[in-house]
Amino acid sequence: MAPTDGVLGGVILAGVIAFVLQYAINAATKRDITEITTQLERVKARYSKAVNISKAQADVEVEAYKQVWITMVDADAVLRDNLSFPRASPSVRELNQHRTALDSYSAMVDRWKPFYHATILDALDTVLDAMKKEYKTFEEQDEDVEGFRVRAHARAAVTSAIGDACATIRGRLAELTASGNPEAVPRSDPLTPAIPAP
Numbered sequence: 001m002a003p004t005d006g007v008l009g010g011v012i013l014a015g016v017i018a019f020v021l022q023y024a025i026n027a028a029t030k031r032d033i034t035e036i037t038t039q040l041e042r043v044k045a046r047y048s049k050a051v052n053i054s055k056a057q058a059d060v061e062v063e064a065y066k067q068v069w070i071t072m073v074d075a076d077a078v079l080r081d082n083l084s085f086p087r088a089s090p091s092v093r094e095l096n097q098h099r100t101a102l103d104s105y106s107a108m109v110d111r112w113k114p115f116y117h118a119t120i121l122d123a124l125d126t127v128l129d130a131m132k133k134e135y136k137t138f139e140e141q142d143e144d145v146e147g148f149r150v151r152a153h154a155r156a157a158v159t160s161a162i163g164d165a166c167a168t169i170r171g172r173l174a175e176l177t178a179s180g181n182p183e184a185v186p187r188s189d190p191l192t193p194a195i196p197a198p
Contacts, residue, residue: 058176060115061115061116061117061172061176062173062176063115064112064115064116065116065120065169065172065173067108067111067112068105068108068109068112068116068124068169069166069169071104071105071108072105072108072124072127072162072165072166073162074101074104075101075102075104075105075131076158076159076162078097078098078100078101079098079101079131079134079155079158080155095138095139098135098138098139099135101131102131102132102135105127105128105131106128109121109124109125109128117172119168119171119172120165120168120169120172123161123164123165123168123169124165126161126164126165127158127161127162127165129161130154130157130158130160130161131158133154133157134151134154134155134157134158137150137151137154138151138154
C-alpha cells in the first residue's frame with residue numbers, strides 16, 4: 001500500500017462522511033419544515049374556525065339588538081300616545097294598547113336574551129322595569145292634574161331608560177367593530193329610528 005493510497009482513502013472517506021452528514025441534515029431540515037408547516041396549518045385552521053364562530057356570534061348579537069331596538073321604539077311610541085292632557089281616565093283601549101306594548105317588549109327581550117351582552121341585558125331590564133312602573137301608574141292614577149304629573153314623571157323615567165339602553169347598544173356595537181369584526185356591524189345603521197323627544 002502506497003502512502004498516497006492512505007491520503008486518497010482518507011479524502012474519499014471524509015467526502016463520504018461529509019455527504020452523508022449533509023444528506024442527514026437536509027433530510028432532518030425537510031422533516032422539520034414539513035412538521036412546522038403541518039403545525040402552522042393546524043393553527044391557521046383553528047384560528048379561522050374561531051374567527052368564523054366569533055363573526056357568527058357577533059352577527060346574531062347585532063340582529064338581536066336590531067330587533068329589540070325596533071320593538072323598544074314602537075313600544076315607546078304607543079306609550080307616549082297614551083299620555084295626553086287634559087283627558088279623562090285611561091280608556092280600556094288605551095290600557096290594552098299599553099299592556100300590549102309592554103308585553104311585546106318583554107317577549108322580545110326574553111326571546112333574544114341568550115344573545116345579549118350582560119351590560120345590554122341590564123339596560124333592557126331597566127327599561128322593562130320602568131315600563132312596568134309606568135303601566136301601574138297609568139292604570140292607578142286619577143284624572144286630575146296631580147295624576148297627570150305622576151304619569152308624566154313615570155313617562156320621563158321610561159324615556160330616560162330607553163335613551164340609556166340605546167346608548168349602551170351603540171357602545172356595544174362600537175366594541176364589536178373595534179374588536180376586529182367590522183363585518184358584524186352593517187354599513188347602513190339599522191338602528192336609525194329616533195326616539196321622539198318628550
